Every structure is written in structure tokens, then in C-alpha cells.
Amino acid sequence: MRHGDRPWDTLAVMPRSVLWFRRDLRLADHPALSAAHELGDVVPLFVIDPVFVRTAGAPRLAHLAAVLRALDDEMGGALVYRHGDPVDVVPALAAELGVDHVFVTRDHGPYGRARDAEVATRLAADGRSLRGVGSNYLVDPGTVTKAVGSPYAVFTPFSKVWRPLAEARRASRPATPSVSDVSWVGAPTVRCDGPFDAVPVGVALPPATAAAAHEQWDAFVSDGLDDYDERRNLPGVPGTSRLSPALRWGVLHPAQLADDLGPSRSHDVFLSELAWREFYADVLLRRPDTARVNLNPKMDVMVVDTDAAARVRFERWATGTTGYPIVDAGMRQLVATGWMHNRVRMITGSFLVKDLHLPWQWGARHFMRHLVDGDLASNSHGWQWVAGTGTDAAPYFRVFNPTGQSERFDPSGEYIRRWVPELADVPGGSVHQPGLLRPDAYPAPMVDHALERDEALVRYRSMGVPIR
DNA sequence: TTTTGAGTTGTTCGA
DNA sequence: GTCGAACAACTCAAA
Numbered sequence: 001m002r003h004g005d006r007p008w009d010t011l012a013v014m015p016r017s018v019l020w021f022r023r024d025l026r027l028a029d030h031p032a033l034s035a036a037h038e039l040g041d042v043v044p045l046f047v048i049d050p051v052f053v054r055t056a057g058a059p060r061l062a063h064l065a066a067v068l069r070a071l072d073d074e075m076g077g078a079l080v081y082r083h084g085d086p087v088d089v090v091p092a093l094a095a096e097l098g099v100d101h102v103f104v105t106r107d108h109g110p111y112g113r114a115r116d117a118e119v120a121t122r123l124a125a126d127g128r129s130l131r132g133v134g135s136n137y138l139v140d141p142g143t144v145t146k147a148v149g150s151p152y153a154v155f156t157p158f159s160k161v162w163r164p165l166a167e168a169r170r171a172s173r174p175a176t177p178s179v180s181d182v183s184w185v186g187a188p189t190v191r192c193d194g195p196f197d198a199v200p201v202g203v204a205l206p207p208a209t210a211a212a213a214h215e216q217w218d219a220f221v222s223d224g225l226d227d228y229d230e231r232r233n234l235p236g237v238p239g240t241s242r243l244s245p246a247l248r249w250g251v252l253h254p255a256q257l258a259d260d261l262g263p264s265r266s267h268d269v270f271l272s273e274l275a276w277r278e279f280y281a282d283v284l285l286r287r288p289d290t291a292r293v294n295l296n297p298k299m300d301v302m303v304v305d306t307d308a309a310a311r312v313r314f315e316r317w318a319t320g321t322t323g324y325p326i327v328d329a330g331m332r333q334l335v336a337t338g339w340m341h342n343r344v345r346m347i348t349g350s351f352l353v354k355d356l357h358l359p360w361q362w363g364a365r366h367f368m369r370h371l372v373d374g375d376l377a378s379n380s381h382g383w384q385w386v387a388g389t390g391t392d393a394a395p396y397f398r399v400f401n402p403t404g405q406s407e408r409f410d411p412s413g414e415y416i417r418r419w420v421p422e423l424a425d426v427p428g429g430s431v432h433q434p435g436l437l438r439p440d441a442y443p444a445p446m447v448d449h450a451l452e453r454d455e456a457l458v459r460y461r462s463m464g465v466p467i468r
Numbered sequence: 469t470t471t472t473g474a475g476t477t478g479t480t481c482g483a
Numbered sequence: 484g485t486c487g488a489a490c491a492a493c494t495c496a497a498a
Contacts, residue, residue: 146495154494156475233477272476296493346477385476397490398478405478453479457490 015185016040017101018094020047020086022112023136024105024250025067026210027074027176031134034174036103041183043097044079047086051111057369059203059338066208067249074210078184086115091122099128105250106132108141108281109376110288136247137278138166138254141285151286153295153391158282159275166275170258203337206245206372213246214256221260228266235330235341236415241270242339244373247277254278277378283391284377291380292361294389301463302389304359313356316446317348318366320420323445324434326406327351329419336419338372343409349386350400354456355447360387388460396460399453406432 016039024030036042046068053061072079082089094102102123107116120130135141144161145151152158207213220241224231231239246252254274261267284290294300305313316322320331330344340348345367352363364383368374384390388398410416413431417424422441423431430436434445 152495154475157495160496269476276476343477350478392476400477401479461491 014041015043015097015099017099017103018043018045018090018097019103020045020090021071021079022046022104022107023248024134024253025071026251026253027071027182028210029173029176029253029256030105031174032103032105032132033182034177035131035133036101037177037182039101041185042103043093043099043185044075045090045093046079046081047089048081048083049086050084055369057338059205059370059372060374062203063205063208063245063338063372064249066205067251070209075182075184087118087122090119091126091128094123094128095126101128102130104130104132106135106140108135108137108285110284110291111376113285113288136250136253137281138162138169138258138274139278141278141281144282151282152279153283155276155279155391158279159272162275162278163271166258166271166278170255173255206242206339207251210251213243213251216246217241217243217252217257217260225260225270226264226266229269230266232269233343233409234415235344236410236412236418240342244375245339248373248375277375279391280377280381283381290384290390291376294387295381295384295391296389298463299387299389303357303459303462305357306359310356310358313446314352314358314362317352317356317358317363321443321446322351323443324351324402324406324449325413325416325420325423325431325442326402326410329416332419334367334370338370340367340371341415343405344415345382346386347400347402347405349383351402353387354399355402355449355452357452357456357459360384360389397457399456401449401453403432403434403449 017036019033019036019042021044024032027033033042056064068079068081080093082093090102102119104116107113116130116132123130139162143165144158146157152161207216220243224239224241227239231237233239241257243252243257247254254277258271258274261271283295287295317327318331318335320328320335322328322331326344327348330340330348333344334340349360349363352358353360360383364379367379367383368376371379381390385392388396392398406416407429410432411429413423413426413429416431417426420442422438426438
């Protein structure tokens with residue numbers, strides 16, 4: 001928008017508030033929207049924050065752009081985009097519009113909380129307010145505590161407290177105003193431009209519209225959810241909902257998924273996965289530094305490799321040329337599509353930490369750059385779980401065997417053949433055996449798993465301190 | 469107050 | 484091939 005160009009002056013109605021969208025890119029089941037709507041006409045805003053654009057890979061940006069386009073369409077093209085640091089942009093827009101309130105869904109991440117605190121301060125200096133309503137979770141991070149008030153560091157006790165709270169949240173939520181009831185006050189002269197328009201889209205992205213996400217969920221509920229317990233671990237079959245990107249951006253709220261869950265074992269396992277997401281958000285809220293450092297400080301003395309040779313090993317891992325088919329398949333699926341099956345996230349993660357002896361932070365950063373569903377809390381603590389530095393109560397000697405995992409969870413080799421095309425002709429189960437595969441076309445295993453497993457155990461034992 | 473038992477996702481070895 | 488033990492020892496709630 002050019003300086004001095006004030007489209008608001010020509011509007012027939014005066015907006016009463018701004019709804020600043022961040023990770024809540026939907027119109028249904030949206031408490032902040034409901035609250036804003038009660039005050040009157042709403043200006044919907046999305047701020048293109050250079051901090052995000054800088055750190056996000058192409059599929060991530062492309063998916064976000066598609067989601068925003070879909071949301072904008074639902075609002076009849078009213079969505080207002082602004083570029084820049086929200087700390088400057090949001091108070092400036094509120095002043096320009098003369099609105100007293102900026103509504104948001106509360107953000108519980110380290111960056112989001114610091115940003116929102118600063119925005120709130122700036123708005124308050126002007127006599128305006130930032131009003132946080134609702135969250136992207138069934139239970140707000142920070143609510144689940146032990147009897148003494150301290151947070152949980154182990155999942156199972158957390159989830160026992162979480163479940164009834166989640167059910168209460170699911171059962172009681174504000175009515176969603178119908179889209180036609182909301183008076184969006186947009187500005188047609190303010191277009192989405194800049195980095196988003198230049199995003200190359202060469203991969204199949206997750207559903208961007210709320211309708212498509214709901215359709216995908218309904219399809220999963222009718223065909224998949226009942227077998228979730230068994231099939232979720234098989235990367236070669238569509239046994240998961242694949243809705244993590246929709247949850248990441250708030251195209252769906254987890255309450256909408258929980259609505260359809262019953263008492264069966266498989267449904268319960270799915271609810272547990274939602275609980276894990278909320279557990280990790282809770283841990284990161286209470287320990288914002290654990291996106292970078294070990295949750296368990298006793299693990300800080302653990303020796304990891306960071307020299308030039310380590311960087312070379314990291315490159316082979318990142319490019320999917322380790323010579324371990326299941327690892328390479330996963331790493332290539334990640335880069336090609338912006339998504340990786342969860343079972344394979346664990347296998348590739350374990351390989352980076354325990355076979356290559358690299359810092360989990362290197363793997364976490366790579367995942368965050370590429371994952372369309374990349375969520376700081378789930379990603380950081382998923383990695384810490386694999387590395388044995390985080391919330392896992394199990395001892396350190398749990399080391400994944402990439403070949404064994406491959407044989408167990410991709411027995412037919414279907415997943416491997418899909419993502420490692422040079423092995424497409426290798427028949428049946430022989431596709432799991434590294435070192436015996438097309439030596440002309442496929443790399444030999446870069447390390448010997450048995451040796452590196454021993455090396456990892458030696459390093460853990462040599463810390464000379466209790467593990468926890 | 470102290471003790472006890474279970475804890476997302478594992479592997480290997482030896483009987 | 485299947486099965487239990489060993490790996491080694493923290494957190495948390497219930498008894």
C-alpha cells in the first residue's frame with residue numbers, strides 16, 4: 001500500500017476490531033472470532049512476518065499461501081495483508097482504523113509470546129488492547145499441573161489429567177457465527193504481494209481449504225480410524241489422518257477432531273496423539289529454551305560431533321544418501337513433499353543422533369525448514385525424545401535398528417521403492433538389506449549400524465553421571 | 469511417610 | 484522362531 005493511501009476512509013461502516021490471524025486460519029470453532037464479532041464489524045488481518053519467511057522452506061511457504069488464499073476466499077476477499085514486524089505493523093493498523101481492540105487466538109510458543117507481549121504493550125500505550133481468546137489446543141498449555149502446582153515431565157500422568165479437561169473443552173465451546181453474519185471489513189486495494197507470490201509449487205500440498213480438510217478427516221474416520229492402532233506405524237499405507245498441517249495452521253481445531261472420537265482402542269490411540277501434541281506445547285511453554293537446549297541438563301556432557309567430518313555426514317543424511325534404504329526414503333519424502341511419516345521420523349532421527357552422533361538440533365532445524373506441519377514444540381521435543389535428552393522416561397539404550405525397523409514396518413518394501421527409485425527393481429524383502437543393493441546405482445551404507453550403536457552406548461555410559 | 473510399579477513407539481542375547 | 488531377561492535407574496501417583 002502506498003503511503004497516504006487510506007482505503008478505510010471510503011468505507012461505509014466503521015470496524016470495531018481487528019482479528020489478527022496467526023495459527024488459527026479458519027472461521028469455524030474460533031473463539032477469538034466469536035468474541036470479535038460480538039463487538040461489531042471486524043477487519044481480518046494477516047501479517048507476513050519476515051522472521052517466518054526467512055526460516056521457512058518452499059513447501060511450507062507455498063502451503064501457507066494456499067491456506068491464506070482459501071481463508072480469504074471464504075471471507076469474500078476481505079483479508080488484509082501487511083508485511084513487516086508485527087510489533088510495528090499491528091499497532092499501526094489499529095491506529096489507522098481507530099479500533100480499540102485487536103483480537104487474537106493466544107499463541108503459546110516462545111517467539112509468539114514475546115511478540116504478543118510487545119504488541120500488547122505498544123497497543124496499551126495508545127489506549128488500545130490486545131485480547132487473547134482461546135488457543136490452538138483442547139487444553140491451554142500451562143493449565144495441566146500436578147497437585148503441588150508444578151508441571152509434568154512425563155506424558156502418561158499428564159494425559160490422565162489432560163483427558164477430562166479436554167473432554168470439557170470439546171463439549172462446551174462458543175457458537176460459531178455463520179460466515180454471512182460476520183461483517184468483514186476488508187480493503188480491496190491491499191493485496192498479498194511479496195514473497196508469497198514467488199513461491200514455487202511443485203509438490204502435492206495438504207488440503208488448504210477448511211472444506212477439504214474436513215473431507216479428508218471424514219474419509220479417515222470412515223476408512224482408517226478404526227485400524228489406526230495398527231496401521232499408523234506402516235509408512236507404506238495410508239494409515240494416518242495426515243492432518244498435521246491443518247492442525248499446525250489451525251485450519252482445523254483439535255476439538256473438531258475429538259468430536260468424532262469414540263471409546264474404541266484405535267480412537268483412544270488417536271486421542272493420545274492429540275494429547276502428545278498438547279503435552280509438548282505445555283513443556284515448551286514452561287521451558288521455552290528447550291527448543292534449543294536439552295530438557296535434561298545432565299545430558300549436556302554427552303559428546304556429539306560437530307567438526308567438518310560431522311557436517312559431511314549430516315549432508316548425506318539430509319540428502320537421503322546414507323545407504324540405509326528406509327532412512328533415505330524418509331529423507332527424500334521430506335524434501336520432496338514437506339512431510340514424512342511419523343514412524344520414519346523416529347527412524348531417521350535415531351539414525352542422526354545414534355548412528356551419526358550428531359546434535360539433535362541439526363536434525364530438528366532441517367525438519368523445521370522442510371516440514372509443512374513443522375511445529376516448534378512437537379518437533380523440538382520429538383527430537384529430544386529420540387535423542388534421550390527430553391521427556392522420555394525410558395533409558396538411553398533404546399537405539400533404533402534401521403534395518404530391523406524397515407523389515408518390521410515396511411515389510412513389502414513398498415514405501416522404500418516409492419521414494420528411492422533406484423531400488424524400484426529390487427524384489428521383495430531384499431530391499432531392506434543395505435550393502436547388498438545395486439552397488440552400481442545405490443550407495444553402500446555410510447556406517448556400520450552395529451558398530452555405531454556400540455559407540456552411542458559407550459558415549460552415554462561414559463557421561464559418568466546419572467542419566468536423569 | 470515410604471514403598472511400589474508403570475512408563476508411546478527398542479534391541480540383543482541366550483535358552 | 485519365540486520368549487524372557489538384561490540393558491540401568493528417573494518420575495509420578497497410588498497404595
